[in-house]
Amino acid sequence: MPTGKNWEAYGRMGERYGPLISVSIGPVTMVVANTYAIAHDVLNKKSHIYSDRPHISLAEMVGWDLTTGLLAYGPQLKRTRQMFHSELGTRALVESFHGQIQSQARTFLTLLRDEPGKLKEHCYYHAGAFILRITYGYTASVSHDRFLTKSENAMVELNEALAPGRYLVNILPFLRYLPDWAPGTAFKQDVKIYRRNLLDLLNSPLKWVQENMKLDEAEESFTSKWLKRGLTNEDTDLVMYGAGTLLGAGPETTAITLDCFFLMMILHPDVQAKAQAEIDTVCGRHRLPTFEDRVRLPYLAAVMKEVQRMHPPVPLGLPHSTTQDDIHNGYFVPKGSLIFANVWNMSRDRSVYPDPFKFDPERFLGPEPQQDPADYVFGFGRRVCPGKLVADASLFITVAMSLHAYTFRPPLREDGQFDVPNFEPCEGLTSHLKPYNFDIVPRYSQGAFDELLNGKSVRGL
Template identity: 40%
Template sequence: MYTSIRPLDIFIVFVGLITAWYLFRRTRRSTAPFPPGPKGLPFIGNLLDMPSEKEWLTFAKWGEKYGDITSVSILGQRMVMINSVQTAIDLLDKKSLISSDRPFVAMGELVGSKNGLALMPYGARFRNFRRLSHQLFGTNATMKQFLPMVELETHRFLQRISATPEELSVHIRKTAGAIILQISHGYAIQEESDPLVKLAEETMDQFSLSVAPGGFLVNLIPVLRHIPEWFPGAGFKRTAREWASTLNEFVERPHDYVKREMAAGRARLSLTSSHLEGGVSAEEEYDVKWLAGSLYAGGADTTVASVYAFFKAMLLYPEVQAKAQAEIDAVIGDERLPRFGDRERLPYVSALVLEVFRWHTVGPTGIPHRVTEDIVQSGYSIPKGSLVLANIWKMLHDPTIYNAPFKFNPDRFIRTETREPELDPYNVVFGFGRRICPGRLLADASIFMSCAMVLSVFDISKYSENGIALEPDTDHTAGTIRYEGHV
């Protein structure tokens, strides 16, 4: 009996063949196992295993149990944690073309942070941002033009400390903000309660909290972003609306200031003025505006946390402070303050700065990378779309790399006849691959000048109350940038 073949039958067979081919391809590229990790539950995976704070400690414990590269699945999203420097180099440096994207961060999307460099997807706009920043301060040669300003602002930092030492944290923030705003917008801050510094600090605090792992449920369940603001439990949407307003004001106000100064012919050299000079398109101006805001986001909080950690270390390790001061006295004397050009003659102070970077890891896990292709790394399968977090804190406290890693010891970075220096944290602390911090030279210069000048002028000691020395608080706040507690 003759039976005709209907078009629907052909379509079904075609779909079946395509499906079989797809499954075959998936099977072939998934023969390697996922990186090991804690066993999850049906449907939600490891959602309940994710820490809401100090996530780097949990990831480090998983690394000790499962290996340098571990993974979890959260509602179907694969997340990979890297706990060793070499694995981070192999995956994020050597394979940076396919491991430099950013994940979709729902709270960041609602706030508008994706327009900034930190959360921007990898692509042409991201590469343009990197190019623009590199032109102005991406090399030691181009950074030199800003060093006199960094030194001047650090002099003012010393004056503020001398006048009101009890307001140390305020002075650290003000100085970091002053340096960044000078470079980004040519803006000289007001000595008392500068409105732009206050606005910038508020914006950065909000950004840090919005992207912190476990900070908002919507970041783990992005579909929640579609629920209306009035819905029970949708308080995050009201928060996002308020934070978006703050972010837009932070980006627009200093940019408008530069345009007014340029029109009046009195604009100082800055990232914004240098790129607006000669005229730009609306699209180019939009990018310059957000790049300048990104500079503050990437630099100010990092510098604040590191300088604060320096003071904490000097309180806890007075012998290190004395040794650094002795080097400054021997090399420079007491006739002038240290300058950046003295750095090569101050190896111990330089090592002290490296130890600040290592001992107090400012961005313990940073912001996750996202892989754009399937990867096999260290024998494990990392599927396309997986998120990758580098546990920088664990890398810089690895006892197989650093002797007594929880001790503050600048000597570990100084070569002697009997000992090679330990791994330079500079190559780790600022991130990996194409997501490495573009303002790292500026941050390094600012922190060095703060440490060197403070050591040349002040003795840092514990506060005493009723004859009893008070120990500094070692707690810290949550968020992407890690702060020490009060000194």
């Protein structure tokens, strides 16, 4: 079983054996769909039997199997997704968050100006602070926020727990039933730590909302809205796990995409300049971009699509599982099989994206645009990310404001040459980029910038 950047290994196997490959690990059959066409056929068109999650022993021992992302397909998942859809599932609902999103983006601009060397931290804070606001009505602290710290730590632990080959109990489930003193059960100590941290992540913000509701001081949020309905204990648990899933997974994936955007601008100054010129033409130099400008910024939209294609945050997706036997194009897929959509390989499919390793936003423009990566980077079928519309809105306004306010470039070395960073994705369930250095050049004077952040019109620029 490949380790490391396994999405690349499965892609190479697909070139040799075909776009649909199967690997047997003991009694478990693992199937990898290396093309969008196959993933669409099974995960979208047959979602009624391909939407379960596999039994992952360590996840079950910790309690991650009750979070929305890993929850088994059934009534609880359907109910949770209904909850998400009622608050986040339409563009009209997302429009109600536009003011909060724009306010958070202005804070992000200030953080970039004041401490540009902490880009990754700023990206995570920016994504997480907005999610905390809409999910719990909580205003995050800029530095070392307690809930964001819990979220980040939980995702590190989840990445570790689901890494291929990291925990033998995921392959040999009987190990979980051995006594703690038996050889091969050291993983149980990790389980205790992971479980304690997960429960803390889930319970702490929920209790914070409940306490503020008792004082009649709770801001309207996903959690408070549902708690006000007088839920059953089961539904209250669904709200807790659903909100915790947004807090756990949402900041990381959005932050990864933002981080990649800035690196692509640094590596491709011509693209950056063209996007800035488009923004300047639409908005002028006297105000920041708004959501109303979006329809007139097609090149910027293409840039964001290319960023998502270049670096999908979850390259191999989360595994689906079949609830019954199936035959697809003559291939037998037994019940309980693990189905992976190799999102990374889809984004590098030469039959869909000519010259796939080139960063080229133009591929999404013109009369025959290439496939929108949103078709696959947010998941498939009944497992599509419930926060995709919110994430899309947040990413748009953040990159638009950032390009309007700043230019990003490689740092200068002592010899006067640019120290150009490399595009280096890391292995993991979620794939971060290796840290890189850059310089940030303001496009406004300090005074003009402050006026823009305060919503004032800047004249004479």
